[in-house]
Amino acid sequence: xxxxxxxxxxxxxxxxxxxxxxxxxxxxxxxxxxxxxxxxxxxxxxxxxxxxxxxxxxxxxxxxxxxxxxxxxxxxxxxxxxxxxxxxxxxxxxxxxxxxxxxxxxxxxxxxxxxxxxxxxxxxxxxxxxxxxxxxxxxxxxxxxxxxxxxxxxxxxxxxxxxxxxxxxxxxxxxxxxxxxxxxxxxxxxxxxxxxxxxxxxxxxxxxxxxxxxxxxxxxxxxxxxxxxxxxxxxxxxxxxxxxxxxxxxxxxxxxxxxxxxxxxxxxxxxxxxxxxxxxxxxxxxxxxxxxxxxxxxxxxxxxxxxxxxxxxxxxxxxxxxxxxxxxxxxxxxxxxxxxxxxxxxxxxxxxxxxxxxxxxxxxxxxxxxxxxxxxxxxxxxxxxxxxxxxxxxxxxxxxxxxxxxxxxxxxxxxxxxxxxxxxxxxxxxxxxxxxxxxxxxxxxxxxxxxxxxxxxxxxxxxxxxxxxxxxxxxxxxxxxx
Amino acid sequence: xxxxxxxxxxxxxxxxxxxxxxxxxxxxxxxxxxxxxxxxxxxxxxxxxxxxxxxxxxxxxxxxxxxxxxxxxxxxxxxxxxxxxxxxxxxxxxxxxxxxxxxxxxxxxxxxxxxxxxxxxxxxxxxxxxxxxxxxxxxxxxxxxxxxxxxxxxxxxxxxxxxxxxxxxxxxxxxxxxxxxxxxxxxxxxxxxxxxxxxxxxxxxxxxxxxxxxxxxxxxxxxxxxxxxxxxxxxxxxxxxxxxxxxxxxxxxxxxxxxxxxxxxxxxxxxxxxxxxxxxxxxxxxxxxxxxxxxxxxxxxxxxxxxxxxxxxxxxxxxxxxxxxxxx
Numbered sequence: 107x108x109x110x111x112x113x114x115x116x117x118x119x120x121x122x123x124x125x126x127x128x129x130x131x132x133x134x135x136x137x138x139x140x141x142x143x144x145x146x147x148x149x150x151x152x153x154x155x156x157x158x159x160x161x162x163x164x165x166x167x168x169x170x171x172x173x174x175x176x177x178x179x180x181x182x183x184x185x186x187x188x189x190x191x192x193x194x195x196x197x198x199x200x201x202x203x204x205x206x207x208x209x210x211x212x213x214x215x216x217x218x219x220x221x222x223x224x225x226x227x228x229x230x231x232x233x234x235x236x237x238x239x240x241x242x243x244x245x246x247x248x249x250x251x252x253x254x255x256x257x258x259x260x261x262x263x264x265x266x267x268x269x270x271x272x273x274x275x276x277x278x279x280x281x282x283x284x285x286x287x288x289x290x291x292x293x294x295x296x297x298x299x300x301x302x303x304x305x306x307x308x309x310x311x312x313x314x315x316x317x318x319x320x321x322x323x324x325x326x327x328x329x330x331x332x333x334x335x336x337x338x339x340x341x342x343x344x345x346x347x348x349x350x351x352x353x354x355x356x357x358x359x360x361x362x363x364x365x366x367x368x369x370x371x372x373x374x375x376x377x378x379x380x381x382x383x384x385x386x387x388x389x390x391x392x393x394x395x396x397x398x399x400x401x402x403x404x405x406x407x408x409x410x411x412x413x414x415x416x417x418x419x420x421x422x423x424x425x426x427x428x429x430x431x432x433x434x435x436x437x438x439x440x441x442x443x444x445x446x447x448x449x450x451x452x453x454x455x456x457x458x459x460x461x462x463x464x465x466x467x468x469x470x471x472x473x474x475x476x477x478x479x480x481x482x483x484x485x486x487x488x489x490x491x492x493x494x495x496x497x498x499x500x501x502x503x504x505x506x507x508x509x510x511x512x513x514x515x516x517x518x519x520x521x522x523x524x525x526x527x528x529x530x531x532x533x534x535x536x537x538x539x540x541x542x543x544x545x546x547x548x549x550x551x552x553x554x555x556x557x558x559x560x561x562x563x564x565x566x567x568x569x570x571x572x573x574x575x576x577x578x579x580x581x582x583x584x585x586x587x588x
Numbered sequence: 589x590x591x592x593x594x595x596x597x598x599x600x601x602x603x604x605x606x607x608x609x610x611x612x613x614x615x616x617x618x619x620x621x622x623x624x625x626x627x628x629x630x631x632x633x634x635x636x637x638x639x640x641x642x643x644x645x646x647x648x649x650x651x652x653x654x655x656x657x658x659x660x661x662x663x664x665x666x667x668x669x670x671x672x673x674x675x676x677x678x679x680x681x682x683x684x685x686x687x688x689x690x691x692x693x694x695x696x697x698x699x700x701x702x703x704x705x706x707x708x709x710x711x712x713x714x715x716x717x718x719x720x721x722x723x724x725x726x727x728x729x730x731x732x733x734x735x736x737x738x739x740x741x742x743x744x745x746x747x748x749x750x751x752x753x754x755x756x757x758x759x760x761x762x763x764x765x766x767x768x769x770x771x772x773x774x775x776x777x778x779x780x781x782x783x784x785x786x787x788x789x790x791x792x793x794x795x796x797x798x799x800x801x802x803x804x805x806x807x808x809x810x811x812x813x814x815x816x817x818x819x820x821x822x823x824x825x826x827x828x829x830x831x832x833x834x835x836x837x838x839x840x841x842x843x844x845x846x847x848x849x850x851x852x853x854x855x856x857x858x859x860x861x862x863x864x865x866x867x868x869x870x871x872x873x874x875x876x877x878x879x880x881x882x883x884x885x886x887x888x889x890x891x892x893x894x895x896x897x898x899x900x901x902x903x904x905x906x907x908x909x910x911x912x913x914x915x916x
Contacts, residue, residue: 221697235700242644242701366608368655369637397851398610398651409851410610413651416641512707 115528115535122268122525123537124189135192135586138304142297143187148533151186154296155530158184161295167288168346182285183579185529186296189540189561190304196557196585199270202454203260203546204553205444210275210431211548212447214254217430218244228446229439233461236514237436238484239278239429241392243399247416247426250323251550254425257316259283259560262454262542264525271457271522273541275440277432278424279389282560283312283545284347287354289582290558305587307557312545313354315556316387319549320355323421324384331384333357334374336365338390338406348389362390367410370417385421392426434483434517435461458520462513471518475502478518479570480509493570495521524570527581529563539564541572542583557585590831591626591670592793593867596805598663598848598860600911605657606854613848614789614837615665616640616648623835627668633661645698645786645844647837654852663848671793673831677816683727689814690728690782699812701840702784705776708757714773715780728783732811732821735777739770740826752842767807767824768842768915774809774823775841784812788820789845789915790835793866804862805847807915808833842915850911858911 117123125136132140146154159181168179191199216223217234224231234240259280261273290309294301317333324331337348339361352359358374365383366373373380388395394404396411414420430436438459441452460467460478471478478494492505509516526537544559561581562572572578596615617625630638636652643649654661681689693699705711721738722731744764752768756776759769771787778785792806808822808829820829837845 224697231695231697231700235697235704245644246642366655367610368653370639370651370653398612398849402851409608410651410653413610413639413653417639 115537118523118526118537120266121523121537121539122264122266124525124527124540126528135190139188139190139300139584142300142303151530152533155186158186158292158296161292162288165288166346167285169343183563183565184289184292185531185538185563185565185579185581186293187528187530187535188293188582188584189527189542190584190586191542193586193588195270198453199262199542199544200555200557202270202272202452203258203544203555205448205450205453206260206272206275206440207255207258207546207548207553209444209447210258210277210440211253211255213443214425214428214431215249215252216447218427219246223443223446226446228442229436233435233439234430236463237430237433239392239427239433241427241430243412244425244427248418249425250325250418250421253323253548253550254428255431256319256323256423256425256548258546258548259543260546262544263457263522266523266525268525269455271455272440273457274434274437275432276543277428279344279391280543280545281344281347281389282543282562284350285580286545286556286558286560286583287312287350289560289580293582301584304584306584307587309556309558312547312556313351315547315549315554316351317355317357319547319551320357320385320387320421320423322550323423325418325421326382326384328384332374332381333385333387334360334365334383336360336362336386336388336390338362338394342389344389351387357387362405362407365408365411367408367414370410370414370419372408372411372414372420383420385423387423392429395422395426429484434459434481435463435514438517457522460518462509462516462518467518468509468513472506475506477521479521480505480516480518483515483517491571493521521570524564524572527561527563529565529581531565536567538567539570539572540581558583589670589672590793591668592791592834594665594667594669594791594793594834594864595867596663596665596667596791596862596864598862600661600850601859601861602659602855603857604855605659606852606858607655607657609654609658609661609850609852611652611654611661611848611850612846613638613650613652613663613665614647614845615663615847616650616836617667617669617790618647618835618837622672622674622831624670624672625667626670627666629664629666631662631664631666633663634658643844645837645839647839647845657854661850667834669834671831671834674820676828677729677813677819679727679729679813681727681815683725686728686814687782690784690812693784694782699784702775702786702812703779703782704840705779706841708755710757710760711776711780714756714760714776718777718781722781728811728813729816729819731781732778732783732813732819735774735781736809736821736823737826739774739777739823743770743773743823745770745824752846766915767822770823771807771809771915772841774821778809778811786810786812786818786838787841787845788829788833788835789837789839789842789847790833791864791866792822792825793832793834804864805836805915806833807842807845810838847915848911852911860911 126132162181169182223229255277259276262270263273320333335352372383390406393401395407397404398409399412444452460471462468476494480492482490524539527540528535529538540561540563542559542561544555546555561583563579564572565579566577634654638650638652640650721734746764750765750769759765775785788808788810810818810820822829839845
């Protein structure tokens with residue numbers, strides 16, 4: 107069975123494939139999986155795929171696509187073949203992410219207080235002060251334990267030779283962790299024996315670690331602090347995740363209208379009166395958090411929340427104002443931050459990035475636009491991106507005009523040939539491009555990263571865009587014990 | 589040195605009771621070499637706890653909440669302040685040296701914030717106008733004075749024609765507005781020429797002839813000059829803002845300095861009365877506020893922020909409304 111799969115597997119040229127070394131050999135760390143997997147008949151595999159779809163549907167594991175016109179809530183496509191990461195690869199990733207987060211957290215503390223890094227001209231002041239997510243309202247606000255980034259999703263990709271690169275840091279309200287947890291649950295149902303046989307490390311402790319960290323942030327010294335998950339509501343693309351995490355941690359799922367601020371303290375309205383809130387895990391963007399201070403038209407937040415936060419009466423997770431650290435124009439300087447704050451060489455590499463506000467780089471990018479990926483510095487979810495090699499001439503020209511209006515809003519990166527992994531599509535294995543988003547949790551006891559993450563797959567043949575909003579799916583991600 | 593006794597009353601009246609209001613006030617005069625606060629009494633209906641912090645721009649900001657249902661929110665601020673005139677710039681450095689000096693600090697904090705002009709339609713036109721007014725030999729000081737006069741001469745002072753969030757583009761089309769609008773246009777012109785400029789909110793304490801901007805909070809601009817520091821310029825009255833102007837806050841624009849703003853839940857319909865009066869002696873300053881008869885009450889029309897909310901359905905309007913007052 108497996109021989110057939112391997113023979114017919116057409117690897118992309120000049121691409122690192124996670125499973126196959128070349129068309130005849132697979133990588134060693136896949137051997138356990140392949141040995142077990144090859145015992146399954148094609149019929150059985152088709153049934154398993156069908157079962158996976160049904161499970162996703164019946165459990166309502168969905169995400170929402172904006173501007174799609176049709177029924178916008180969609181099932182998150184799942185591929186039954188896991189993506190496997192060796193333990194040495196993982197320890198490299200783990201070290202790299204911890205280092206990066208330490209530096210980014212120090213950067214946030216610095217940029218909202220002494221601004222040493224600006225005074226020493228490591229990061230240009232202009233880049234920070236022109237960033238819409240640099241919130242002057244956060245200046246000199248004391249953040250508990252000096253932790254700004256409690257939860258991070260760091261997007262990693264691999265180049266044609268297998269080198270890991272950080273594609274972007276997600277330090278505001280990163281989503282996707284519930285899919286990591288659900289994917290594992292589904293794999294356990296599909297291949298009950300495989301996980302113990304292959305020695306796969308567990309990811310299920312994620313909600314417990316997060317809960318422990320949230321508890322530790324309580325400003326009141328009480329044994330049972332009140333923690334809430336603040337969601338923008340059911341129309342948000344990640345509403346499924348908000349409900350899942352709230353359920354797994356056993357915390358209240360609330361919306362802005364359920365909360366009220368009274369004398370610099372936040373309360374939740376309950377049937378037995380007001381109950382004081384200690385920790386808010388919010389999935390509402392900064393701009394909508396407090397209509398008194400930020401967007402006055404917001405109905406998703408709580409008026410007066412920033413006052414309570416400033417006073418230290420409530421912890422907000424992630425901290426307010428983190429957007430200045432994951433802005434794509436600031437991203438370029440993360441390796442410099444690592445050297446500056448930690449006096450260490452960066453473990454994980456950045457993708458080379460061109461700042462379009464810089465005249466020379468703009469010209470270079472325009473000349474080589476078909477080799478570039480251009481992104482908005484404050485965009486996310488793969489919206490508003492230009493893939494130079496795939497865009498029509500007209501699209502390119504329109505995009506150029508858009509850039510010229512405000513070049514600060516754009517960066518360009520050379521198109522990277524993302525690594526591929528085999529996916530089970532129409533009864534055979536076909537290579538599809540993937541990335542990896544591990545989730546890091548930062549608490550008073552330090553940073554921990556559950557071994558795994560969300561492997562996103564560009565399901566469209568030949569596509570390099572893995573975002574779920576752009577037709578991406580996902581895979582279970584296995585980190586091996588040895 | 590002049591001592592001013594200022595009474596500033598802000599009174600919101602609601603048609604239906606409102607609740608859960610969160611408010612922010614920037615009503616604390618700046619304390620520095622040119623302003624000394626002798627006395628400041630702040631009374632707010634319902635006597636809420638006021639929490640004070642220093643914001644990014646160095647202003648004292650108060651916040652408070654009013655959760656019980658109420659028909660009225662009255663903020664009564666009584667300030668006694670002594671001002672000292674700041675000597676005018678010597679302006680004896682070479683013009684080119686001064687411009688180079690400004691160019692060298694353009695990426696430095698805090699000037700970087702006061703040089704960045706949010707883009708608007710007509711920004712190119714305004715920049716052209718600004719550059720055409722100034723001659724090559726003009727120092728930043730001379731330039732700033734010319735711009736102040738330009739705004740005064742070319743924009744008509746008309747109350748009620750603009751709202752809290754009128755854009756510079758709209759003001760340029762109307763060629764009219766109130767002090768807030770004048771200050772926005774002047775700061776934009778200064779910034780576009782490379783002179784750091786900030787927005788100032790405060791009170792004008794007029795001479796006996798009366799000046800524009802009485803009866804409400806006033807606003808003007810400050811330009812940063814090398815070797816001198818910040819120079820106050822009042823484009824509404826075409827004068828240097830000095831010992832007759834009492835400063836409450838500085839920032840990039842009105843939004844940073846808004847003297848009183850709040851968000852509440854409940855009926856959308858509200859009226860706001862604002863009155864500012866300035867006295868020079870003790871006459872009625874220490875009397876109870878009830879005896880105080882305002883000579884003119886400024887009824888504000890609902891701000892455009894609220895108008896935007898109005899387009900939503902009435903339920904949403906009911907749920908949350910925003911109140912803010914314009915500086916006249």
